[in-house]
Amino acid sequence: MKKAVLLIAIAFVYSILGASVSFAADFPSRKIDIIVPFGPGSGTDTTMRALAPSLQKVLGVPVVVQNIEGSSGLRGLEYASKQPADGYTLFLNNTTHILLEMQNLSPIALTQSFDPVACVVQDSVLFTASANGRFKTWKDVVAYAKENPGKVTVSGSSPRGVDGVSTLMVAKGAGIEVTFIPFNSGAEAMSAILGGHVDLGNMGPADAMEMIRGGEMNGILVTSEKRLDIFPDTPTTYDEGINVTAGAWRALAVPKGTPPEVISKLESAIREAYDSPEFQKWLKDVTLDQRPGWKDAKGLGELWQSELIYFKKAFEEIGL
Secondary structure, three states: OHHHHHHHHHHHHHHHHHHHHHHHHHOOOOOEEEEEOOOOOOHHHHHHHHHHHHHHHHHOOOEEEEEOOOHHHHHHHHHHHOOOOOOOEEEEEEHHHHHHHHOOOOOOOHHHHEEEEEEEEEOOOEEEEEOOOOOOOHHHHHHHHHHOOOOEEEEEOOOOOHHHHHHHHHHHHHOOOEEEEEOOOHHHHHHHHHOOOOOEEEEOHHHHHHHHHOOOEEEEEEOOOOOOOOOOOOOEOOOOOOOOOOOOEEEEEEEOOOOHHHHHHHHHHHHHHHHOHHHHHHHHHOOOOOOOOOEOHHHHHHHHHHHHHHHHHHHHHHOO
16 A cells, blocks of 8 residues: 555656656747836836847747836736746846845845846946036035035935935945935936936936937946946046945846746846847947846846845945
8 A cells, every 4th residue: 555655656746747847848839928017118128128039039939028017116026926937927127126125115025036047237327417517527526515415416216226225325435425316217317417407317328328429418427347438538436436336237037936947948048149149239239238247047146145235235334
């Protein structure tokens, strides 16, 4: 009797393993959705729409970008977490989701509810000023702010997201106080800078590129280890003795419990799409080639953990 039960148990285990291997071998057999938790035209959205065609070629099935925006990335996070862990739903995650998790702003934690697959972009933060404004250089900003604490205003998006947090981190590193003013969109923040309603803007280099080239704005400071090729005259935080390189990264994950063989297939496919001439050209065209963006599943998992530690320490230092 015991032997019969054991044989049945072994047969059951092998049937499960066989089904898993068969599933992985057949994957993918239908369309894959990429859930972007921000609106059309956002940096996360344009990144995925640039990657999707190359990824579709590699996988041989449709790859559809689906925007589920709202609540600063929370609505898309919660939706993606409820999808089957079968590899057919990829979730676009970025620095914002680590900040949400660290602050306990969502019942869904990125690192607990998802498995990492790959990171494809590492951006920087560029502080800009109107060409007609009172600040021409970062040293001008620091000198004025030390004489007038809190009087320098900086525009951006969420005050507790990467824009607001990176602004306060840089200010703390420089030994100054600034006032962060949040806006609902990048367009509104840009208008506030150009209209002289705020002193500085916190944005991605790609967002400011045309305005700077057109002479309407100046690059003041970039959060990077080295100067950007497109703005060689703009000093970095490291140039100014500020140990801050915070910037938005963009990555892909799957619901927790997705078979490892499926994750491995997705990781390899994303790497091939990432290396494609089309996507590399896009990265260069929008200046997202300035910092190495690629990380495999293991590297992305390590990034998640290091970011949690980094921002926890940063929050303690800036008093959030």
